[in-house]
Amino acid sequence: MNTKENSLELMKTRIIHSFRWNVDVLSPLSEELEIPINEFEEILINNLDMSSLEALHATFESAKSEFLMEKLRCDLSLYWLVDVLKIISTEDYNKLKSKLLGKVAKGEEYEIVLKFAKKEVYHLLKK
Amino acid sequence: MNTKENSLELMKTRIIHSFRWNVDVLSPLSEELEIPINEFEEILINNLDMSSLEALHATFESAKSEFLMEKLRCDLSLYWLVDVLKIISTEDYNKLKSKLLGKVAKGEEYEIVLKFAKKEVYHLLKK
Numbered sequence: 606m607n608t609k610e611n612s613l614e615l616m617k618t619r620i621i622h623s624f625r626w627n628v629d630v631l632s633p634l635s636e637e638l639e640i641p642i643n644e645f646e647e648i649l650i651n652n653l654d655m656s657s658l659e660a661l662h663a664t665f666e667s668a669k670s671e672f673l674m675e676k677l678r679c680d681l682s683l684y685w686l687v688d689v690l691k692i693i694s695t696e697d698y699n700k701l702k703s704k705l706l707g708k709v710a711k712g713e714e715y716e717i718v719l720k721f722a723k724k725e726v727y728h729l730l731k732k
Numbered sequence: 733m734n735t736k737e738n739s740l741e742l743m744k745t746r747i748i749h750s751f752r753w754n755v756d757v758l759s760p761l762s763e764e765l766e767i768p769i770n771e772f773e774e775i776l777i778n779n780l781d782m783s784s785l786e787a788l789h790a791t792f793e794s795a796k797s798e799f800l801m802e803k804l805r806c807d808l809s810l811y812w813l814v815d816v817l818k819i820i821s822t823e824d825y826n827k828l829k830s831k832l833l834g835k836v837a838k839g840e841e842y843e844i845v846l847k848f849a850k851k852e853v854y855h856l857l858k859k
Contacts, residue, residue, distance in 0.1 A: 634812060637807065638854065648819070661817070684798070684802050731775065
């Protein structure tokens with residue numbers, strides 16, 4: 606590996622080691638996919654170029670919100686309630702979604718947002 | 733409640749008590765949303781009419797597959813790997829999806845499909 610490649614790899618490693626990458630991407634994905642963290646880190650460094658990492662840097666927060674909303678959708682079985690059974694209307698779902706995205710954007714913890722969301726779903730089902 | 737309403741409610745209750753409704757919808761949703769099963773059953777009966785239940789009966793298998801695919805997408809963090817980091821290509825993702833849907837359609841257990849899917853994702857990341 607020449608000096609240029611070496612310094613590029615170092616820059617990529619630094620980004621991936623940053624706090625938010627570690628907490629939001631590296632640790633949870635390595636755990637969920639059952640891939641040792643150092644091996645998963647190597648996969649990321651080999652597969653991502655600097656321009657992807659820089660582009661992502663700018664959109665990281667919106668990517669994170671989108672992902673947490675997808676996770677909430679799963680954990681609340683919203684596919685069944687909204688899309689299949691249609692016992693929560695699209696209008697109510699959109700209102701709920703923006704409420705939850707607001708909480709996520711404020712940095713509230715996932716488990717706390719999920720607990721709040723379950724109560725909201727309960728009220729929508731009972732109304 | 734008159735006799736007609738009574739018999740309609742009985743028919744709806746029978747559908748919701750059927751094995752596949754119980755295993756795929758009633759029990760998991762009641763557990764995930766932390767709503768007691770008898771209360772959740774009541775919510776379903778109050779919110780669903782016979783025509784929705786009959787329409788759903790016909791599309792139940794495809795709804796179930798779609799839901800399991802959404803769950804697999806969450807549990808494999810495919811949003812990060814495919815949509816954000818783009819370290820799995822859309823082409824590879826579509827091939828993986830149809831492989832997994834095939835297994836789901838054959839009635840393989842979710843945990844077994846998830847285990848298989850993690851191995852497939854690992855190979856895609858290492859290729």
